[in-house]
Amino acid sequence: MLREVESNKKCYVPLVVSIGPYHHGNPELEAVEKLKFKFANQFCLACGDQISINQLYAEVAKVADSAREYYEEGTTTCYDNESFTKMMFLDACFVLQYMYILTTIKPKEEDQLPTMKSYLSAFVWRDLFLLENQIPLLVLEVLLKSRFGDNTELISDFLDLFPRPPEKTSCTNLVKKFVNKSCCDAVKKFVNKSCCDAVKKFVNDHCPGGQTNDKRKLQLDASPHLLDLMSKHLAGLAxxxxxxxxxxxxxxxxxxxxxxxxxxxxxxxxxxxxxxxxxxxxxxxxxxxxxxxxxxxxxxxxxxxxxxxxxxxxxxxxxxxxxxxxxxxxxxxxxxxxxxxxxxxxxxxxxxxxxxxxxxxxxxxxxxxxxxxxxxxxxxxxxxxxxxxxxxxxxxxxxSMHKHFSSPWTVLAFLGAIFALALSTGQTYFSAFPRS
Structure with missing residues (x-):
């Protein structure tokens, strides 16, 4: 039904990259499809010598059958177990490595991608939040755990890149920025001993490792895919x-x-x-x-x-x-x-x-x-x-105020008129009743 609106048709179709089976094999997306192998290689190298690419692939293979159930019935029947697992593995490595590059301020030289220009990166961002271009989070989670352990902040940091208007500079915002950057457990311990309840609450809510991260983790566990996470991210928790x-x-x-x-x-x-x-x-x-x-x-x-x-x-x-x-x-x-x-x-x-x-x-x-x-x-x-x-x-x-006093000049003109009327009234009074 939504596709019937002519001006919106292209908004549901990926421009540069396919994730999952719905648009897989589209020849117009071939350029980024080749990049997936490079991204997967970088992701596997970053996992260290203790985990081989075969072990990572085996972890994805364990959840491949569960991942099939997320897609519309009949969509994945043309993929055998090996081809479907390969697609899930390459797509998951690509998504996670893309997230890592975007969320890291200064990525390592081997992680930088001169072949992906800024415009292409922007289109990838767009394509990752299409309903028909999703990969189950359970596939991302098994690879995340292999590289980062129980730390799932990569996805949360990626969602935080969603463009927002700049916050107005205020004392509260400056304090919040300072706390986010510099506070640690020692600071929180000191604050809890010596500060008022309002400051304690503020620091505990905004310090890394505080309650906010725990809530994010619960959100990740309850979501089927990245688009659902973005929906919750925009709606807030409360x-x-x-x-x-x-x-x-x-x-x-x-x-x-x-x-x-x-x-x-x-x-x-x-x-x-x-x-x-x-x-x-x-x-x-x-x-x-x-x-x-x-x-x-x-x-x-x-x-x-x-x-x-x-x-x-x-x-x-x-x-x-x-x-x-x-x-x-x-x-x-x-x-x-x-x-x-x-x-x-x-x-x-x-x-x-x-x-x-x-x-x-x-x-x-x-x-x-x-x-x-x-x-x-x-x-x-x-x-x-x-x-x-x-x-x-x-x-x-x-x-009336909006129509007649929306400009400071009209306000000044009105006050001037009142002042002139007052002077005129005063002059008339003293003319009629002059002092003896």
Whole structure:
């Protein structure tokens, strides 16, 4: 059904590399197919002398039958055990070595790939998150364990490379950056002895080896493939505020308008503190409201990624929730024209690396076409906005302020007029009642 949209057809097909059986053997992907042997050789050499390539291959062969069950019935029948295991082995080595090169600041000379140019590397990133281009994580895990032991941070670090808008420089961000880079068990021990509970919690949450890494490991164990991990990565681990509220509150969203129209009603927009698509909130102040949305970096890989995440959520064996679908639908309801994108760009919510704002507005309108979101998604925030907008008096005041006092020059002109009126009134009074 999703493929029927003409502008989206190419978003589900790999451009440079095939992973798994669905697009294996495509002659247009032959260039990177040859690179897989080089990647596999580098990966095996990095495992050390204690593990041979035959032993690594044997580990993959042990899980090959289980890996077959992840694919659609009948898809792998044309592969015998040896050819299927070989495909899984080469693809897994390629994916892991690619992750290692991208996540390592200064890879060793033998790991550097002058044959893979930057544009090709970007296309590989895109292709690794296609629904029809996945390899079961259990295959990656057996090779990861052979090279890195129980450390699975390679995949987590790879997901962290997902493009994000730069964080605003603040004292908290600087402290967080310092802690992430320099803290160790000794620092944490010192902090736990001498600091307040808030600082203890901050250090324990953000130090390497802390709770965050344990949560990541649990996520990896519960995921079938890389696209599922990205879905969880974008949705975050927590706060199900998208489930709050009632169906009645959620239904009211259909009457809401675009960003520019909501701003006219006195609703301001700010970037959320996290990049999770579930982190959408609304705060009602005395004379205005604030809607917080997660910041998003948009480039050429964004559309294929979002569409494949939607396809995964719609698939029979996909996740029960629809975080990404609901997020796209929300953004589409807020963005009608280029001016809406412009306002979100000003607030740091959108970083447009596509070109024109009109292009980005069209992107969300195309992606959201025909999508059915979770009816409870963001219900709490939407209910708050509905309550805010029902206050007609405040709505009228905000709309008047936006129309007549949106520029500092109009404010100055208004104050000048008041001052001139006051002087004129004073002059008239003293003319009528001069002092004796």
């Amino acid at each position: 706060k199900p505020n998208h489930k709050e509220g009632t169906m009645d509150e959620s239904d009211q969203w259909n009457s809401y308008r675009s960003v520019t129209e909501l701003e006219e009603a006195g609703i301001r927009f700010r970037a959320s503190k996290t990049h999770c698509v579930t982190d959408v909130m609304f705060k009602d102040h005395l004379v205005y409201g604030t809607m917080m949305l997660p910041p998003l970096f948009v480039d050429d890989t964004t559309k294929p990624l979002l569409l494949n995440l939607v396809a995964y959520e719609m698939s029979p064996n996909g996740p029960h929730d629809s975080h990404i679908t609901s997020y796209i639908w929300l953004m589409d309801s807020l963005i009608d024209h280029a001016n809406d994108v412009k306002e979100l760009r000003k607030k740091g919510i959108l970083v447009n690396n596509l070109g024109s704002d009109e292009h980005l507005a069209t992107l969300f309108n195309e992606i959201a076409d025909g999508l059915v979101p979770d009816p409870y998604a963001y219900a709490y925030a939407k209910g708050k906005i509905d309550t805010y907008c029902r206050n007609k008096c405040r709505y009228w005041i905000a709309e």
